[in-house]
Amino acid sequence: MSPSSTDDSPPSATGTAAPSTRHFPMPTRESFTIEMPNATLTAVPNGSNIGLKSPNDPNPHHTPTITREGILGAAQKARNAAQVSDSFSNGLAPSSDDGSNPLKRRNTDAGVDYPRRRATIACEVCRSRKSRCDGNKPKCKLCTELGAECVYREPGIKLDAGDKLILERLNRIETLLQMNMTGGHGANGVNVNSDSPSLSNNGTTLSGENVLLGGNVSNNNGIVSVIPNGGFGTWTAQQTTTNINTMPKQHTNAAMHLLQWPLIRDLVSRPYDPQILLQLEMAREPLHSLTKTPCVDLSNTQAYIEAYFERVNIWYACVNPYAWRSQYRTALSNGFREGPESCIVLLVLALGQASLRGSISRIVPQEDPPGMQYFTAAWSLLPGMMTSNTVLAAQCHLLAAAYLFYLVRPMEAWNLLCSTSTKLQLLLMTPNRVPANQKELVERIYWNALLFESDLLAELDLPHSGVVQFEDNVGLPCGFESEEGEGVGRDELWYFLAEIALRRLLNRVSQLIYSKESMTSTSSLEPVVAELDYQLTQWYESLPLPLQFPFTRTVLQDPVQTVLRLRFFACRTIIYRPYILAVLDNEQAVLDPAVRENCHKCLEASIRQLEHIMEHHAGHMPYMWQGALSMVSQTLLIMGATMSPSLLSILLTLVPHREALDQIINDVVMEVERYAMLAPSLSLAAEIIKEAELRRRSYLSS
Numbered sequence: 001m002s003p004s005s006t007d008d009s010p011p012s013a014t015g016t017a018a019p020s021t022r023h024f025p026m027p028t029r030e031s032f033t034i035e036m037p038n039a040t041l042t043a044v045p046n047g048s049n050i051g052l053k054s055p056n057d058p059n060p061h062h063t064p065t066i067t068r069e070g071i072l073g074a075a076q077k078a079r080n081a082a083q084v085s086d087s088f089s090n091g092l093a094p095s096s097d098d099g100s101n102p103l104k105r106r107n108t109d110a111g112v113d114y115p116r117r118r119a120t121i122a123c124e125v126c127r128s129r130k131s132r133c134d135g136n137k138p139k140c141k142l143c144t145e146l147g148a149e150c151v152y153r154e155p156g157i158k159l160d161a162g163d164k165l166i167l168e169r170l171n172r173i174e175t176l177l178q179m180n181m182t183g184g185h186g187a188n189g190v191n192v193n194s195d196s197p198s199l200s201n202n203g204t205t206l207s208g209e210n211v212l213l214g215g216n217v218s219n220n221n222g223i224v225s226v227i228p229n230g231g232f233g234t235w236t237a238q239q240t241t242t243n244i245n246t247m248p249k250q251h252t253n254a255a256m257h258l259l260q261w262p263l264i265r266d267l268v269s270r271p272y273d274p275q276i277l278l279q280l281e282m283a284r285e286p287l288h289s290l291t292k293t294p295c296v297d298l299s300n301t302q303a304y305i306e307a308y309f310e311r312v313n314i315w316y317a318c319v320n321p322y323a324w325r326s327q328y329r330t331a332l333s334n335g336f337r338e339g340p341e342s343c344i345v346l347l348v349l350a351l352g353q354a355s356l357r358g359s360i361s362r363i364v365p366q367e368d369p370p371g372m373q374y375f376t377a378a379w380s381l382l383p384g385m386m387t388s389n390t391v392l393a394a395q396c397h398l399l400a401a402a403y404l405f406y407l408v409r410p411m412e413a414w415n416l417l418c419s420t421s422t423k424l425q426l427l428l429m430t431p432n433r434v435p436a437n438q439k440e441l442v443e444r445i446y447w448n449a450l451l452f453e454s455d456l457l458a459e460l461d462l463p464h465s466g467v468v469q470f471e472d473n474v475g476l477p478c479g480f481e482s483e484e485g486e487g488v489g490r491d492e493l494w495y496f497l498a499e500i501a502l503r504r505l506l507n508r509v510s511q512l513i514y515s516k517e518s519m520t521s522t523s524s525l526e527p528v529v530a531e532l533d534y535q536l537t538q539w540y541e542s543l544p545l546p547l548q549f550p551f552t553r554t555v556l557q558d559p560v561q562t563v564l565r566l567r568f569f570a571c572r573t574i575i576y577r578p579y580i581l582a583v584l585d586n587e588q589a590v591l592d593p594a595v596r597e598n599c600h601k602c603l604e605a606s607i608r609q610l611e612h613i614m615e616h617h618a619g620h621m622p623y624m625w626q627g628a629l630s631m632v633s634q635t636l637l638i639m640g641a642t643m644s645p646s647l648l649s650i651l652l653t654l655v656p657h658r659e660a661l662d663q664i665i666n667d668v669v670m671e672v673e674r675y676a677m678l679a680p681s682l683s684l685a686a687e688i689i690k691e692a693e694l695r696r697r698s699y700l701s702s
Contacts, residue, residue, distance in 0.1 A: 059266050088393060124151045129277040131419040218247035245504040246455040246468045250516035253509075253574065253652065255460045255633040255685070262584040264640040266699070267692035277629075278460045280680040281411040289368060294377035301349055304374075308352030309489025314560065317404055317496040318395060318444045319348060320480045321487030340392035345400035351621075358621040359675050362418055375403050384420060385413050391438045393421040394445050395439050401452060410677040414456055420449050420466035421651065428470045443477045446470070447496070451503050455626045458510065476500065494544050501539055502567055508532065509574050522582050522595055529598065533576050540568060553611065559618035569605040570630050573637070576602035580637060590646040599648050603641055606634040607654045613667045623680070627673050632685045635668045639696050669693050 075258040123140050124146050126133035134141050144152035164531065177436050215513055236476075256274045260262055265271070313319055330341040350371030357370040382400060386391040397420040404413035424446055447468055455461055460509050480491050519640075549561040549568070556562045579598040580587045590596050609631070616627050641647035642661065655661045669670065670688050 009218070024586055026338065038183060047676075082342050091332055100471075103319075113340070121152070124153070125149075138233060138692075155378060158658065164301060186444065223506050226491060232240075235642075243468065244508050244511045245471070246456050246511070247464075247507050248337055248515040249464065250461075251458075251514040252509045252516070253514040253697065255629045257638070258633055258636045258640075259688070261640060263291065264584070264636055264692075265642075267636070267639060267695045269691065269695075270689060273462055275586045276396055276684065277681040278462070280684060281460070284409070284680055287407075287412075290370055290379050292376060294373065294380055296346070296373055296377045298336075304349045304352035304356070305488060306352070307355050308348045311355040311619060313489060314353045314492055314495055315446075316448055316492055317477065317491070318398060318441070318448050319344070321489040321491055322480055322482045323552060324488045338381065338384070340388070340390065343378050343385060343396040344392065346374045346378035346381070346404060347396065350378065350403050351399070351406070354403070355621060359617045360406060360624060361617075361620065361678065362407065365677050367409055371403065371406075375400070384667070389423050389426050389435065390447070391427065394420050394427070395441065396465055397423070398448055400446050402448075402622075405452070405625065406621055408675075408682065410460070410625050410679070410681070411457060413452070414460075414462060417449055417452050417456075418465055421453070421467040424449060425470065428473065437481075440477060440480055443474055446474045447477065447500050451499060454503050454507055458506070459626070465557050492548055498539070498543055498564060499567075500548065502571060505532070505535055505539060506571055506574070508535075513575070513578060520577060522589065522592070526594060526598075529575055533572065533601075536568065536575065537570055537699070553608070555612050555615060562615050563619040563623070566619065567608055569608045570634075572605040573602055573609065576605070577637065580641060580647065584640055584644055587644065587646055596646075596650070599647060600653075603647065603650055604636065604654055606638055607651070609634050609665065610638070610664050613664075613671050616671075624675075625679065628672060628682050631668055632689050635665060635689055636692060637690055638665065642671055643699060665693055665696075 025137065122133035123134045123143060123346065125143050125146070128141060131143070137150075137152070139150040142148075254274060254277075256272055256277060259268055259272050260274075305328075308319070309321055309324075327341045328345055330339065331345040334342050335343045336346060350372070350373075351376065354360070354369065354371040359370060363369055378396075378400065382396065385396045397416045399414040401416040401420065404410075404416065424442070427442060428446070445468070449465075452467060453467065459463070476497060477492060477493055480487075509631070510534070511534055513525070543564070547564060548558060548561060549558075549565040556565065576598045579589075579595050582595060582604055583599055607612055613631075616631065619627055638651065638661070641651055651661055652658065655664070669686075671688045672682070672689055675687040
């Protein structure tokens, strides 16, 4: 059952009140599982009946519960499914003469005469001499006669000449498809990436991965480029397929791309370069307070440490509460002047003090942000950490990036994340480089770095660091082992695990709908959107009951539930947003009942994000900058919808009256104005949304 705002409680927890505290026994590494839907999306020909059941179907065909390894291998399953689908669609599937045995090869009326399967059990000597091997062990007859060492290959996937011929043909077909698709798209379909999108009744086939081209692309001359595009970490073998759980190299999911949509582009007086936010942040002045001599007050450290483990570590889960006392003693013995332990302790104090002051948007601009004295002291130690490639050095850079995100300085945070990524790649390239007692910490640092990078790549056109290439090799965190008995705080992982799963789903949405190579019509988009929404519903239902937020339209008191609910609706909005574009481009598109229903889902999710604007303060520690741009995106979407008669009629079913809708928009404009002082990118966003509201009211009144 798909969640709806009309429900009083979550579908799987009806009538059950959520406890006020969140204490969960930590699973062991062997027994840990998390329920997440498979990321598999297979190729479907346009207009065909694929039998895909929607999330509301009473008998869905999905199997929602999979293991931790299944989550990390979801992209590989998608690639396998796409390859199988391609082989069948190109007539390469084996068939039978009479239908009685589908596994038999059919040689009659075939264009290719596949060689007969040969026995594959043969030693290396017999293979090299092309001699028949009797397969005797430890030595075959020929090796015994020759006095040679008899070596058999390890068992694995055995391919005969016919299998190899099929694979060669498949590779050739895939190359031709890639060259054809990158050479140019047809004119039919709704292109969610173009400046002037168009609507057509003709569908466009959308395949889970084949429509997303990674690796080699061709130029106008038909020459395939082999230049790697993996980012900093391109010294490893280049991936030949696209991992749909990662952010695409180019996409149109960012807030600034909405300004190119029909009607919405009329709300601004001039066009904006989608790169303008990146340019503003790059030209930003550095923090002047970092040049001061650090002066640290240690009189209230216990309160800040408790605040960190109570209010901050829930978001990042990257400091071991059981090893904290040992780290603090080491830092104290060094006078907080050297070593990674000193840097980590100072950054924990900075984040802990910051968490006690609430949203940074309410801090007086003239005074130093809370925690700055500790951050300045830690900053003086970071140069020594930059030249070190240890796990603790990577942890220092990650915590420093977290504080810079709190300060709403995304580019400085990105620079530190690049250093974190480089250290992680060096550590993960050889497993024995990571000490056994730091494996859990490395996993947490890795997923934090990947989450931060994905959030930045969603809004800014930045180089990929390359850390994503290790995603399939890094396990999900399962809990720190107690080293010193009682910890200074609880080691809560559930929010962190939920955020990892949701971020991967958001990346799939960007890959399948907003990638530069994806071009879809509303007809071909429907099964993909239904599948993604189903996976979002499964994500919600896999949450522990105390984390499952209610779908009532009341303000929540639990900050974790609040943030998860906002993230849920943000994801749902992005999934269904292309249908709004279709109607803004052609008002007649709403006559399709499926289009109208999906527009309703998108607008409902947008309203749910914005109707209680103060709720966003709960996530200002980890998501201040990202959340502000998300608010701007959804508000621009609603503004454009009010200028469309059909979309406005849908909006008026979601709010009590027209004035309530105007009040929601006005509240967002005022809130974003308060953020303008924090970053030049947010200052421009506040300017854009304020001008858009003035022009919208003028348009509607005339």
